[in-house]
Amino acid sequence: xxxxxxxxxxxxxxxxxxxxxxxxxxxxxxxxxxxxxxxxxxxxxxxxxxxxxxxxxxxxxxxxxxxxxxxxxxxxxxxxxxxxxxxxxxxxxxxxxxxxxxxxxxxxxxxxxxxxxxxxxxxxxxxxxxxxxxxxxxxxxxxxxxxxxxxxxxxxxxxxxxxxxxxxxxxxxxxxxxxxxxxxxxxxxxxxxxxxxxxxxxxxxxxxxxxxxxxxxxxxxxxxxxxxxxxxxxxxxxxxxxxxxxxxxxxxxxxxxxxxxxxxxxxxxxxxxxxxxxxxxxxxxxxxxxxxxxxxxxxxxxxxxxxxxxxxxxxxxxxxxxxxxxxxxxxxxxxxxxxxxxxxxxxxxxxxxxxxxxxxxxxxxxxxxxxxxxxxxxxxxxxxxxxxxxxxxxxxxxxxxxxxxxxxxxxxx
Numbered sequence: 001x002x003x004x005x006x007x008x009x010x011x012x013x014x015x016x017x018x019x020x021x022x023x024x025x026x027x028x029x030x031x032x033x034x035x036x037x038x039x040x041x042x043x044x045x046x047x048x049x050x051x052x053x054x055x056x057x058x059x060x061x062x063x064x065x066x067x068x069x070x071x072x073x074x075x076x077x078x079x080x081x082x083x084x085x086x087x088x089x090x091x092x093x094x095x096x097x098x099x100x101x102x103x104x105x106x107x108x109x110x111x112x113x114x115x116x117x118x119x120x121x122x123x124x125x126x127x128x129x130x131x132x133x134x135x136x137x138x139x140x141x142x143x144x145x146x147x148x149x150x151x152x153x154x155x156x157x158x159x160x161x162x163x164x165x166x167x168x169x170x171x172x173x174x175x176x177x178x179x180x181x182x183x184x185x186x187x188x189x190x191x192x193x194x195x196x197x198x199x200x201x202x203x204x205x206x207x208x209x210x211x212x213x214x215x216x217x218x219x220x221x222x223x224x225x226x227x228x229x230x231x232x233x234x235x236x237x238x239x240x241x242x243x244x245x246x247x248x249x250x251x252x253x254x255x256x257x258x259x260x261x262x263x264x265x266x267x268x269x270x271x272x273x274x275x276x277x278x279x280x281x282x283x284x285x286x287x288x289x290x291x292x293x294x295x296x297x298x299x300x301x302x303x304x305x306x307x308x309x310x311x312x313x314x315x316x317x318x319x320x321x322x323x324x325x326x327x328x329x330x331x332x333x334x335x336x337x338x339x340x341x342x343x344x345x346x347x348x349x350x351x352x353x354x355x356x357x358x359x360x361x362x363x364x365x366x367x368x369x370x371x372x373x374x375x376x377x378x379x380x381x382x383x384x385x386x387x388x389x390x391x392x393x394x395x396x397x398x399x400x401x402x403x404x405x406x407x408x409x410x411x412x413x
Contacts, residue, residue, distance in 0.1 A: 003194070003365035005375065008203055010210045014186045019365045020202060021194040023358045029100040030358065031093045031107075031206070032192040034366065037219035038089040038183035040161040041301065048128070048163015050084045052171055053179045055124045057082035057091065059115040066115065069106070078103045080110070084161065087221070087301055089183045097196045100205065108209050114180065121173050129165050139243045139411040140308075146233050147245040147306070147409035151226045157302060185216025192366050194358045224302040225249065227407065234410045241290070242316035242412040246323055247306040248405045254300045254371040260381045261396040262296050264388060267347065268339045269330055270294025270307050275342060281326055282309060288319040300371050305403045313413050320408055331401050334394030348382055 003021040010016060040050040058081060060069025073080055078095040080103070091111075095103040135141045145160050152158045159167075189210075193202050226249035252262055270278040270293050282292040294307025311319045355361050355378075368377045 003361055003375070004199075005365075005369055006199060008191075008206075008210065010186060011215070014215055016186060016210060017190050017369065018199070018202070019190065019192045019362060019369055020199050021358060021361060021365070022196075022198060023194055024196050026196065027097040028195040028358075029093075029095050029097045029103065029197065030193060030195050030362070031104075032362075032366075033091040033184075034190045034192055034370075035089040035183050035185070035188040036190060036370065037087060037221045038188050039084045039086045040159075041086055041156045041222060042179070042183065042219060043156060043159065043161075043163075046163075046171060046175060047159040047167040048161070049171055049175055049179050050089060050183075051161050051163060052121075052124055052128065052168065053176050053183070054082040054084045054089065055128070056116070056120060056176055057110065057114055057180070059120050059124070061109050062113045062115050062117060063109075066120065069110075069115075072106060076102050078106065080107060086157065086161070087299065091184075100197075104205055104209060108212055111184070111209065111212050116173060116177060118173055121171075121176060125168050125171065128162070128168050132162060132165050132168070135162075137237075139237055139239050142235060142237070143243040143245040143308070143409045143411045146235060146411075147247050147407065150231050150233055150407040150409060151247045151249075151304065152224060152302075153227060155224045156222065157224055181214075182216065182219065184213060185218070186210065186213050187216055187218040189213065190366065190370065192362050194362050221301055226302070226304040228402065228405055230405050230407050232408045232410070234412060236413065237411050239411060239413050240313070242311050242313050242319075242410060243308070244311065244316060244320055244323075245306070245308045245409045246294075246320075246406050247304055248407065249402045250296050250303050250305045250400060251402055252296070252298060252303045252400075254298055254303070255373065258396060259298060260384045261388060261393060262298065262400075263381070264340070264343050264347070264385060264393060265335075265397050266294075266296040266305075267343045268335050269327075272343070272346065277326060277330060278307065278309070278323070282319060282322055286322070288312075288315045288322065292319075292323075316410060316412050320410070324404075324406055327406065328404055331398055331404055334397050335390070337390050340388070340390050340393060344385055344388070347385055351378070351382060354378075 006018045007015045043049050059066040076099045080093050082091045149158050270276045278292040278294050282289045289309040289311040292309040296305050
């Protein structure tokens with residue numbers, strides 16, 4: 001059985017979309033409350049506030065506190081965790097079906113009375129600042145963040161979801177309350193659920209929880225464009241190798257009907273491991289890097305090309321220039337029939353692996369719904385990939401020469 005899209009009316013005014021799949025293979029209960037446009041895109045001038053807010057919701061209720069609330073979850077083998085992405089703020093609950101009533105009651109208590117105490121916030125901030133302090137020697141993290149500052153300058157994507165030591169230190173309890181108040185609303189909510197229960201059972205079981213969530217305002221999605229002008233940032237650290245991250249704009253929207261062509265192009269250029277152009281030319285043929293990857297990232301709010309490689313210190317400049325020339329050649333001359341045939345074979349052959357579990361199927365169904373795509377988009381995509389001709393693929397690759405506007409973030413000695 002595949003996931004379906006249904007709706008629940010709350011207070012006779014708000015219609016909540018429900019992505020649901022009944023799966024009787026195991027006696028489980030899985031529920032996600034996904035709040036759209038509420039991730040760290042809403043951090044604004046308080047970098048890290050979404051992340052801190054999610055962590056606070058993992059500290060139990062005000063009445064029970066962190067330890068007693070966690071004990072109640074653990075005694076029933078219940079998993080209840082809040083996390084955030086760039087566009088979404090997610091509360092996820094999973095347990096055995098037999099413990100679903102207890103789990104839902106604990107979730108309801110959490111939503112009604114989070115652990116909004118100064119001691120809890122201080123503990124989270126101290127831990128987070130400790131993590132950030134340790135990341136000062138994580139050169140991948142540094143290079144990746146510096147790349148975002150280059151290609152997404154002046155946008156919410158410029159900052160890491162983790163925030164900075166300085167930004168975390170300024171977050172107050174009222175800031176966390178305001179963030180959660182603006183994020184957790186019915187007008188931002190999409191429910192994702194699946195397991196050994198019917199839709200009618202689900203509707204009845206989550207009714208009180210939905211009633212406890214205010215209608216609130218619907219957060220708006222900000223469309224973000226990557227910088228067109230190439231730039232380079234180098235940071236000097238005491239490292240034994242060079243870390244090179246690169247990125248460029250890619251003019252494509254999440255609902256574009258030609259995204260399947262971008263998927264094939266991305267796979268051939270840098271996403272297929274040792275079969276990709278970048279890995280084959282940079283590592284296998286020239287031995288300039290330990291690893292080399294690249295991919296086109298398509299999101300509802302932003303789309304861009306990004307990649308990375310690690311190389312010897314003395315090879316950094318040569319490897320960087322080779323990346324530029326390889327991508328220029330890729331745009332100019334496209335790919336071969338052999339590369340296209342291999343990509344088709346892998347993408348179609350690996351499709352069953354992407355829908356093996358209930359979690360995979362639900363996540364895919366959510367992604368399609370969230371991006372405004374048809375529920376059977378995966379099959380449409382596979383059919384289109386199978387019919388894709390070499391001329392069509394190469395014409396598409398050539399039409400996106402903005403991928404050549406590469407910015408580089410390098411950490412070296």
